[in-house]
Amino acid sequence: MTIKAKSVVKNKYWILEDDGCKIGTIQASRDGVVLVKGECRSKYSSIRVLEKIHNVKFVKNDVKSIKSNSVYDYPSAVTPYNAIYDLRLRLPLYTTGPKSKSYYCAGYYLIKYGTEWTSEFCPKKIILDRNPFLGPFKSEKIMFENLESLTTHK
Numbered sequence: 001m002t003i004k005a006k007s008v009v010k011n012k013y014w015i016l017e018d019d020g021c022k023i024g025t026i027q028a029s030r031d032g033v034v035l036v037k038g039e040c041r042s043k044y045s046s047i048r049v050l051e052k053i054h055n056v057k058f059v060k061n062d063v064k065s066i067k068s069n070s071v072y073d074y075p076s077a078v079t080p081y082n083a084i085y086d087l088r089l090r091l092p093l094y095t096t097g098p099k100s101k102s103y104y105c106a107g108y109y110l111i112k113y114g115t116e117w118t119s120e121f122c123p124k125k126i127i128l129d130r131n132p133f134l135g136p137f138k139s140e141k142i143m144f145e146n147l148e149s150l151t152t153h154k
Contacts, residue, residue: 005058006073008085016056020138022090026050074107074136077122092136093125102126107136108143110150117150119143 005014005026016024016037024037026047033050035042044050051058069076071083071092080094083106092106103125110117112132119140120127134150137143 003054003056005056007058008072008087013087014058020142026056071106074138075121076104076106080106089128091125091128105136107138108140109133109135109137110143110147117147119147 003023004017006017007014012028014026015022016026016035024035027034027036029043032043032045033047035044035050035054044053047058050056069079071080071094072085074092076094078096081097081100082095084093085091086093093103094106095101095103104122105125105128106122109120109123109128110133111120111123111127112118121140134146135143137146
């Protein structure tokens with residue numbers, strides 16, 4: 001099993017993905033790198049050591065380029081104008097035009113309204129600020145698998 005590391009901040013911060021799902025991050029430090037998976041933090045002397053131990057592959061990507069109708073590999077409803085990745089919230093965000101002040105979240109989400117979970121594609125960020133949610137997911141299939149697991153564990 002190979003884990004992919006995608007650059008978010010060049011030579012400083014990477015997101016780890018396994019089969020399209022986020023599983024952790026790598027952060028550069030003064031004396032090496034730190035692997036963060038859930039609550040576990042592991043320190044390594046170099047990226048090369050981490051690559052060998054965890055079978056991580058650093059994939060080359062130009063985080064500044066915007067593919068049509070996607071933000072950092074998450075699908076979007078329209079061609080994004082101003083794509084950013086919010087590290088604190090871990091959300092791919094975009095606006096729809098140069099004067100737009102509303103941010104949308106690329107990808108598929110499960111949002112809890114009251115007691116019910118609903119699926120949404122590219123909701124406004126304010127919706128996620130106001131409600132519990134799961135996501136982003138890169139495909140409807142992955143989103144519905146998560147929804148199914150939520151409904152079976154009641």
